Amino acid sequence: MLDNAAKGDDLQQEFVTFIAGGQxxxxxxxxxxxxxxxxxxxxxxxxxxxxxxxxxxxxxxxxIVDLAAKLGFAPIEPTERHVIIIVAVSDRIxxxxxxxxxxxxxxxxxxxxxxxxTQEDEAVKAIEGIIPQEQDMTKIINLGILLxxxxxxxx
Amino acid sequence: xxxxxxxxxxxxxxxxxxxxxxxxxxxxxxxxxxxxxTINAVFRAVHSIKGAAGAFSMDxxxxxxxxFETVLDALRAGQITADDTPLKVLQRAGDVLSDxxxxxRDGTIVPEDRVDPVLADLNDFLxxxxxxxxxxxxxxxxxxxLGSADVSHSYLCTFTPRKAFYDxxxxxxxxxxxxxxxxxVQVRCDLQTLPTKLADFDPQDGYLTWQVSVGDQSDxxxxxxxxxxxxxxxxxQVTLADESADSVDHRVQSLPVEEGAALxxxxxxPASDDxxxxxxxxxxxxxxPATPDRGTRKSSASLRVDPERVxxxxxxxxxxxxxxxxISQRIQEAxxxxxxxxxxxxxxxxxxxREIQEGVMAIRAQPVKPLFQRMLRIAREAADATGKSVSxxxxxxxxEVDKTVVERxxxxxxxxxRNAIDHGLEDPETRLxxxxxxxxxxxxxxxxxxxxxxxxxSDDGAGLNRERIFEIAVEKGLIERDLQLSEPExxxxxxxxxxxxxxxxxxxxxxxxxxxxxxxxxxxxxxxxSIASTAGEGTTFTISLPLTLAVMDGMVINVGGQTMVVxxxxxxxxxxxxxxDLATIGLQGNLLRIRGEYVPIIDLGARLGDxxxxxxxTDKVLLLIQTEAVQQCALAVDEIFDQRQIVVxxxxxxxxxxxxxxxxxxxxxxxxxxxxxTDSIASQSPPHMPDPQNLTEDFRRVG
Amino acid sequence: xxxHVLAIDDSRTIRTLLTMALEEAGFKVTxxxxxxxGVEKFGQVDPDLVITDVNMPKKDGFGVIEDIRKxxxxxxxxxxxxxxxxxxxLKERARAAGATGWIVKPFEDASLISVIxxxxxx
Numbered sequence: 001m002l003d004n005a006a007k008g009d010d011l012q013q014e015f016v017t018f019i020a021g022g023q024x025x026x027x028x029x030x031x032x033x034x035x036x037x038x039x040x041x042x043x044x045x046x047x048x049x050x051x052x053x054x055x056x057x058x059x060x061x062x063x064i065v066d067l068a069a070k071l072g073f074a075p076i077e078p079t080e081r082h083v084i085i086i087v088a089v090s091d092r093i094x095x096x097x098x099x100x101x102x103x104x105x106x107x108x109x110x111x112x113x114x115x116x117x118t119q120e121d122e123a124v125k126a127i128e129g130i131i132p133q134e135q136d137m138t139k140i141i142n143l144g145i146l147l148x149x150x151x152x153x154x155x
Numbered sequence: 156x157x158x159x160x161x162x163x164x165x166x167x168x169x170x171x172x173x174x175x176x177x178x179x180x181x182x183x184x185x186x187x188x189x190x191x192x193t194i195n196a197v198f199r200a201v202h203s204i205k206g207a208a209g210a211f212s213m214d215x216x217x218x219x220x221x222x223f224e225t226v227l228d229a230l231r232a233g234q235i236t237a238d239d240t241p242l243k244v245l246q247r248a249g250d251v252l253s254d255x256x257x258x259x260r261d262g263t264i265v266p267e268d269r270v271d272p273v274l275a276d277l278n279d280f281l282x283x284x285x286x287x288x289x290x291x292x293x294x295x296x297x298x299x300x301l302g303s304a305d306v307s308h309s310y311l312c313t314f315t316p317r318k319a320f321y322d323x324x325x326x327x328x329x330x331x332x333x334x335x336x337x338x339x340v341q342v343r344c345d346l347q348t349l350p351t352k353l354a355d356f357d358p359q360d361g362y363l364t365w366q367v368s369v370g371d372q373s374d375x376x377x378x379x380x381x382x383x384x385x386x387x388x389x390x391x392q393v394t395l396a397d398e399s400a401d402s403v404d405h406r407v408q409s410l411p412v413e414e415g416a417a418l419x420x421x422x423x424x425p426a427s428d429d430x431x432x433x434x435x436x437x438x439x440x441x442x443x444p445a446t447p448d449r450g451t452r453k454s455s456a457s458l459r460v461d462p463e464r465v466x467x468x469x470x471x472x473x474x475x476x477x478x479x480x481x482i483s484q485r486i487q488e489a490x491x492x493x494x495x496x497x498x499x500x501x502x503x504x505x506x507x508x509r510e511i512q513e514g515v516m517a518i519r520a521q522p523v524k525p526l527f528q529r530m531l532r533i534a535r536e537a538a539d540a541t542g543k544s545v546s547x548x549x550x551x552x553x554x555e556v557d558k559t560v561v562e563r564x565x566x567x568x569x570x571x572x573r574n575a576i577d578h579g580l581e582d583p584e585t586r587l588x589x590x591x592x593x594x595x596x597x598x599x600x601x602x603x604x605x606x607x608x609x610x611x612x613s614d615d616g617a618g619l620n621r622e623r624i625f626e627i628a629v630e631k632g633l634i635e636r637d638l639q640l641s642e643p644e645x646x647x648x649x650x651x652x653x654x655x656x657x658x659x660x661x662x663x664x665x666x667x668x669x670x671x672x673x674x675x676x677x678x679x680x681x682x683x684x685s686i687a688s689t690a691g692e693g694t695t696f697t698i699s700l701p702l703t704l705a706v707m708d709g710m711v712i713n714v715g716g717q718t719m720v721v722x723x724x725x726x727x728x729x730x731x732x733x734x735x736d737l738a739t740i741g742l743q744g745n746l747l748r749i750r751g752e753y754v755p756i757i758d759l760g761a762r763l764g765d766x767x768x769x770x771x772x773t774d775k776v777l778l779l780i781q782t783e784a785v786q787q788c789a790l791a792v793d794e795i796f797d798q799r800q801i802v803v804x805x806x807x808x809x810x811x812x813x814x815x816x817x818x819x820x821x822x823x824x825x826x827x828x829x830x831x832x833t834d835s836i837a838s839q840s841p842p843h844m845p846d847p848q849n850l851t852e853d854f855r856r857v858g
Numbered sequence: 859x860x861x862h863v864l865a866i867d868d869s870r871t872i873r874t875l876l877t878m879a880l881e882e883a884g885f886k887v888t889x890x891x892x893x894x895x896g897v898e899k900f901g902q903v904d905p906d907l908v909i910t911d912v913n914m915p916k917k918d919g920f921g922v923i924e925d926i927r928k929x930x931x932x933x934x935x936x937x938x939x940x941x942x943x944x945x946x947x948l949k950e951r952a953r954a955a956g957a958t959g960w961i962v963k964p965f966e967d968a969s970l971i972s973v974i975x976x977x978x979x980x
Contacts (some may be wrong), residue, residue, distance in 0.1 A: 043717055046814055047761035054810065054819065056827050058474070061819045063810045092809045107179040162878070199868070202913050205944050207871035209964035280910065322927070324958040324977070333976040384959035478918040560957040 015105045017138050020098040021073025026136040033089050038082040064095040071126055089143040107131055170256045173200040177249050180526045185242045198227040216255040223248045227275050235280055244276040250532055257662035259379040260408050307371045307394040310378055313366040327365055333381045338371035368396055375797040465518050472515045473802035477821045484824050523601045527552050533569050534597055537576040543585055545596040551601035556608050559681055560700055571696055572613045579616035581693050613695035619688040619701045621645045646686040650674040683724055696848040713794035716759035718828045725833040730777040737772055747789045755791045762836055780833045788837050861978050862886045864905035866896030868914045875970040879967040893917025897925045906978050908937040920955040936977035
């Protein structure tokens, strides 16, 4: 890793960090379309618990996922103070409900560490890597978990 | 020949138009029209197909079109009359022609046994009047491989253009220039015949004789080709001037030089474009005024647009409409003084937005005429195959329907028409015996009724044999024998999956599909199909379709606090039930009694997963819907807000399929409302006929 | 100066083929869909050569040539008749109407172009 930095081909990446389920997470900035305040959704019948419903984003119907619930934390009770991060995952546009957005983090690729293998719960499976910070660390969300295994969103 | 798929596409598109006018013309001729313009139009259609097909070397198509055209030409010229031309043969020829076009498009081959009998019939017409018309359709110009010529010669061309030469746009100078491209030339102009008095001089006539010697020629074919168009407009002689190429100069020098003749030397090719022009030459090209660049304006009756662009536009306009209603609602909420100008501006905006929407939708709209023409042909073939005499009437061909709808109606209509002729109409004897005309009538009509397109297929046959239908349904295990069904319910059995099977398939209408496939196709288009039949008088199938696919009429409802939309097309009526309209069966099964029938009630909220205690049914509104399955059912909803046109959004892209939901739309306040898929809602518990014996069990599942 | 050809044919396919072949050969092409439009465009664009179909709605190819030849200064404009028939009678008619020459469909691009070059000197 350090060798990479020495060679100078260590790419700078930017991540947006946010809080969901009380923990620090981040998403690579190029995957993010926009960040909006929470607004009431239209509830979908027969949807999994973490799918809150759909919103109208300039004419497109966008599903909103409670990321905390998806990761196995307690579901968020959304209020106006909560935030929706609109992300693009493969060819889908999905909104993630999170508690708050913190900052934009610029890091070198070499600073991204592999996820330490612990027990395989939902949250661990969803983490692509970790970025150590001074006091804490932030975990990179693998947005692939939001994609359907077979035809259905985040089932 | 340079060509690509775009040209081929254009060709086939044009063929469609031409075939349509062919069918039109033939239909008019069948109806007794014999005027030349009609026959001409038919002739032109065939002729144009032949002409264009020739460019693509579609030999089978060209030779058939040629024969067809020859018959039409003879008809046009009065050599044969429409009386001795059974028009049926012409119609069949039209059908074969259209098959041949289709085969070229799909890269298939039309079987000979389809083409040959018609070809033989066409030949029969021509009989004695047939002339030797089977000239090769090749370009007359000859090409020569000059490079391989062993010997080269000089030729002397002597030509004297007559007046007609100049009258038809020819120019000796250009001929000389053309000869110059063949080899070294020397030109002499003989002015002897020029009138000596100006008074005798006709500026339009020809007085000059040109002598051009052309060297390096293996034979005179290329030279003759230059004079291709003028050999009868001038006195022309082409003679071998000598034996060998190297004596050209000598030969030219030895030309008899007469008094008054001018000798002009031209350099061999490649030569400069400028050529000395003898003074006496009287074909001065009129000076061309610099013309404004109007030539680039393409003339075309229609515009070809990538359908995807239109779809994008339709989507954008959908957004505009939504945006317009959002703005209206915001302005309403702003509680501005009613005198404010903004309200009239808003009305204008609304009007304009609607206008744009209609305009954009109209781009996708197409007349049903081509579809109907195809159906006429299907009907004709079906009549031939069954030996029945059928007169086919169409109405409302100009009615316009969304392109996709037109495309997807072909299969269901084909099936319905075959059915009507095969099963609906009686054979001639039976008809006569029951006091009807020998010829049965099949009507195919299209019309627009309040936001829907209505297409009807009706026959004046015997009507549905309901006893037989009931029997078949029992045999197929679709219903119990002791079930009491009303006539309309029996009719609907025709659409039940599994009703039509091999046992009653005739070689015509039975292609292994039943009316359930028809019904499915119509439902997929957001339409409805219904039957009306009177014994002894005939049967009418009515298809009602939304004007466009992207927009539909919806009833905006409230279900458990959520705003949703039910397609109007599936709603028969709305009912506010009183206690006496309701009946309970089993533990939770609720029935609505309507016009003496019992219809199961489905609590829409519960069905969509809202398990909170709902209020009493008498506080709800029931939407009586017709579902894909054989029966009706009633959806219980909390409230009806509104009826309006909605723009349909797919849920598939960003989410996935949701049981019971067909899509979503965006309401005036910008919120999303889900669109109920009534068929899926109704079929989540397999619907059966309300057979008292098993109702309890079924409706427990419903709850 | 670019040779300007007016192509009159009611068949869209033939118009497209002509336009492609001629434009590729460096000619400027104006098209018209029937005889009436053809005569109208003739007056507007003053072409160096006219190619016309025979069988067309409104006005046939012979009518077009007759109309064109009516104008005195149009006497010298070459007019080619595009036809599927190669019968002598048809040529006779074309000639009588004032056609300069004829091209039999289906035409070969090269032959067509050489004929046009020959008749226009272009």
